């Protein structure tokens with residue numbers, strides 16, 4: 215196996231380990247690894263059924279490896295894409311090898327992308343996973359970063375949710391540097407400066423009607 | 437020439453969510469097999485020569501290799517076993533794997549047990565677990581849950597095909613109302629009421645255009661399917677078996693945004709397909725299944741289906757991917773209620789994921805079982821009435837679907 219994966223000069227070498235010189239902690243309060251812990255149980259009135267409560271939290275390391283430049287780029291306020299030197303296809307999200315079967319898994323090269331995109335499709339979320347509930351309603355768009363062959367999902371800010379539309383021009387906006395964590399949440403989309411919302415219509419009224427209770431619901435969270 | 441594969445029996449536990457007197461996964465598997473034995477008294481556990489297990493997420497079960505618990509509980513030590521996992525298409529993929537085993541001639545009688553216990557965590561935690569089957573580096577953090585991805589895809593699909601919110605809402609009402617005739621379904625057991633299109637339209641927003649009653653249920657449940665060679669089917673259940681005349685399995689991108697311009701699709705179907713709107717893997721696997729079963733005109737030749745209605749929008753998208761309608765006819769196809777019980781190609785008479793429930797690893801098997809019941813005239817004994825029986829059903833389609841359309845299988849079952 216190793217003969218296939220390693221170049222000849224690498225064969226004598228042991229694994230080269232990266233030397234991590236920059237480390238940042240931004241652990242939210244209360245996030246801790248407890249391992250396995252039984253924390254309680256319940257038994258039904260008739261005594262026939264028992265439920266037991268097990269708590270388990272574990273710290274994972276997401277090793278970005280060859281994709282690292284994309285995530286490190288986010289810390290620097292940059293969107294990196296990759297491009298196939300053979301066929302020229304370019305992607306955000308990145309691919310480290312070309313998707314074109316004729317290119318035979320050609321390794322791609324890194325290219326810095328413009329901070330411009332276009333809405334491919336969109337939705338307005340009124341419900342989400344536990345960690346996103348407070349941000350509702352969320353306008354989620356799949357945006358095509360200028361030059362990319364594919365679309366990337368992210369939130370659209372700076373707009374009344376009902377005003378989002380297909381093909382609208384976007385700019386990519388990063389959080390302040392000190393708030394970035396090297397994840398896709400470091401940036402979001404905003405309407406391009408040139409864009410103006412179109413007048414209200416039936417569909418916009420419908421979306422407005424559907425999200426009204428969402429605003430009220432979110433207010434009830436601490 | 438490969439051997440014919442038959443579905444000869446199967447059953448599910450009731451599907452539920454929350455603190456009922458659940459029998460345990462291994463107990464549930466045993467009960468499903470006991471019910472199958474009531475239907476086919478000639479079937480003995482000793483006849484099985486391979487067990488395939490169908491289970492999606494150890495996050496829900498909090499038990500790695502839980503199939504090992506089930507397997508020895510069934511008394512089947514020594515028998516070969518393995519587990520298949522393929523997202524929402526886990527059940528379909530397990531059926532595919534089991535069918536290949538019989539087709540090859542290497543195995544004769546294969547049992548498939550599928551399960552999921554999604555009520556081991558809260559609903560919102562469960563949604564996040566499922567979303568971990570999206571690319572967590574790019575999508576989990578910004579979307580958070582699967583319905584958001586489906587809503588984004590469906591929103592554009594509906595615009596491109598002139599389909600309205602009301603058009604798809606008919607599906608949300610249809611499947612729940614079908615479930616009202618099926619005593620094992622989660623909707624019947626827990627909500628137990630008929631709903632209207634208006635109820636769907638007025639249900640709370642999940643992600644535009646998808647609302648609560650456009651979404652399937654999170655469930656706990658177990659299912660068992662018995663497949664075999666035709667020789668064995670003729671031996672144990674000569675009057676009631678179905679043949680798997682066609683099957684197909686296909687794949688698409690994990691991130692829906694990546695299927696724009698994908699060379700593999702462009703090569704097969706030309707540019708701008710599947711876009712972010714169509715289920716390419718559904719079309720592709722259906723084409724494989726139709727070819728194998730000799731089906732030229734699915735709308736005419738298929739009598740009904742049990743398909744993956746994770747969302748009412750996706751059921752509508754699946755109609756199109758199965759070739760039942762095209763971009764010019766799909767809106768009218770929906771408005772004419774062609775897939776309702778009273779019409780020509782009923783879809784999800786068993787209740788589907790929205791009515792029966794969606795305990796992921798058991799779901800595709802549940803669809804297979806409901807299809808099998810229709811084809812073998814067992815609906816009157818399994819459902820509450822004949823309201824959800826497809827009269828004289830000769831040919832049904834089973835569809836199992838994963839990710840954002842990332843893995844999809846289709847099966848053609850026929851009366852023998």
Ligand SMILES: [Zn+2]
Pocket residue numbers: 298299300301302303312313314317320
């Ligand atoms: Zn290339």
